Amino acid sequence: MNIRKLEFLLKSIKSGKTSVEEAVAQLKSLPFEDLGFTRIDHHRSLRKGFPEVIWGEGKTYGQILSIMKPLKRKGQNILITRLEGKKAKAIQKVFSKSQYYPRPKVLTYLTHPVKFEGKGTILVITAGTTDIPVAEEAAVTAQFMGNRVETLYDVGVAGIHRLLSEKERLESARVLIVAAGMEGALPSVVGGLVDKPVIAVPTSVGYGTSFGGITALLAMLNSCASGVTVVNIDNGFGAGYMASLINRM
Numbered sequence: 001m002n003i004r005k006l007e008f009l010l011k012s013i014k015s016g017k018t019s020v021e022e023a024v025a026q027l028k029s030l031p032f033e034d035l036g037f038t039r040i041d042h043h044r045s046l047r048k049g050f051p052e053v054i055w056g057e058g059k060t061y062g063q064i065l066s067i068m069k070p071l072k073r074k075g076q077n078i079l080i081t082r083l084e085g086k087k088a089k090a091i092q093k094v095f096s097k098s099q100y101y102p103r104p105k106v107l108t109y110l111t112h113p114v115k116f117e118g119k120g121t122i123l124v125i126t127a128g129t130t131d132i133p134v135a136e137e138a139a140v141t142a143q144f145m146g147n148r149v150e151t152l153y154d155v156g157v158a159g160i161h162r163l164l165s166e167k168e169r170l171e172s173a174r175v176l177i178v179a180a181g182m183e184g185a186l187p188s189v190v191g192g193l194v195d196k197p198v199i200a201v202p203t204s205v206g207y208g209t210s211f212g213g214i215t216a217l218l219a220m221l222n223s224c225a226s227g228v229t230v231v232n233i234d235n236g237f238g239a240g241y242m243a244s245l246i247n248r249m
Contacts, residue, residue, distance in 0.1 A: 120174025181205025184216025
């Protein structure tokens with residue numbers, strides 16, 4: 001249940017098109033639906049503005065379908081993260097209109113068109129090409145949540161002139177997401193150039209002493225540039241979600 005559907009239901013009751021009994025039947029699974037192995041939070045869209053998102057990794061194909069079907073029935077748009085290609089293909093046989101993004105391993109299914117509510121553009125930036133899968137998870141998430149998204153890839157500090165040549169795009173964005181591995185320096189540089197919120201995403205890219213992204217994470221947490229906030233390693237979804245909240249304010 002989202003705000004749009006709730007408003008439609010209330011107007012339908014008021015006009016007499018829907019009976020109280022029919023409305024109760026539609027609302028009885030709020031705030032959640034217990035499937036035994038999971039409890040689907042149908043109230044989240046009303047409470048948070050965005051529906052519950054499915055974490056695909058570790059769930060079986062059957063479990064994911066069991067969650068998707070009630071969400072579809074309630075008119076919720078569906079976002080699944082960390083979904084392997086094999087499971088995605090199986091899901092698309094049932095949800096034929098779903099869209100799978102293989103690089104970030106994200107699947108979306110729309111029960112209604114996305115309404116663009118973001119006030120400006122979210123710019124997603126990567127230090128290197130290998131950071132793109134994480135960045136695309138952020139980009140797809142932000143688009144799914146009603147934002148205009150642009151991308152700027154492979155502009156890391158090893159060739160800082162690549163970033164500086166795009167200064168106009170940096171300044172025109174309302175929120176910036178910056179994904180970087182190795183030493184994780186790029187968010188600090190971007191944070192020092194703009195007067196907008198910068199969301200830093202450490203990626204697990206780099207040689208041995210990058211420690212699977214921990215080096216980048218610590219570097220970003222210790223950034224001397226004001227206005228930089230940090231999400232967890234490889235958490236493109238979290239960055240896209242946070243950027244959406246900021247862009248709607």
